[in-house]
Amino acid sequence: MKLRSPLVSGSLALTVLALLAYGWIAVFGWHRPYVNWMPWDLAEYLVKNQRPASECWDLVWFEIMAPSAAEQRALCIYTYAKLTFDPSACELLMPSEYGLSCINDVTAQEYKDHMDSGFFEWDECSKPQSDPLRADWCNLLRAHRNRNAADCLPIRNDVIRAGCTLKFEAWQKYPDLRNSFYFGKAAPQ
DSSP: OOOOOHHHHHHHHHHHHHHHHHHHHHHHHHSOOOSOOOOOHHHHHHHTTTOOOGGGGGOOOOSSSSSOOOHHHHHHHHHHHHHHGGGGGGGGGOOSSSHHOOOOOOOOGGGTTTTGGOOOOGGGSSSSOOSSSHHHHHHHHOOOOHHHHHTTTTTSHHHHHHHHHHHHHHHHHOOTTTTGGGGGGOOOO
């Protein structure tokens, strides 16, 4: 039986270690991945530590009896957007119905404590609106009717304007989404 010299064994071990390190850096970059974090916990951690929503893509998920890793990452981004009131984080989910849902839900949060200022029909907009949120709702409805991001510009609330703009930029950019429920189409049966 021929024994290997320690030098050969050591160089083989270093080669394997170098290949593992290269693979790690190629996949995760210079920071550690988030292994089996709950998506909402990771989103809270990222917000608390002022990290970008894109780090949700670094979530590694090994659970078998759970939603897929892609679904967990998407939930992290969705939660991040809602925690930060930042519809631009939802762009990471585009083009998808879930991305449109994210934009709608983040925008709707602005009306949570002012339900009477939003969620009314277009014919109400023919009346003068003294409440800025009601006026913003009318401008949002106008953008919906025209499917035009330019109609979002008069919206005063930053979150609602950003959500409106993103939504109708998606209308232009992703024609496959135009039949979406989030653009006022009937829900699929």
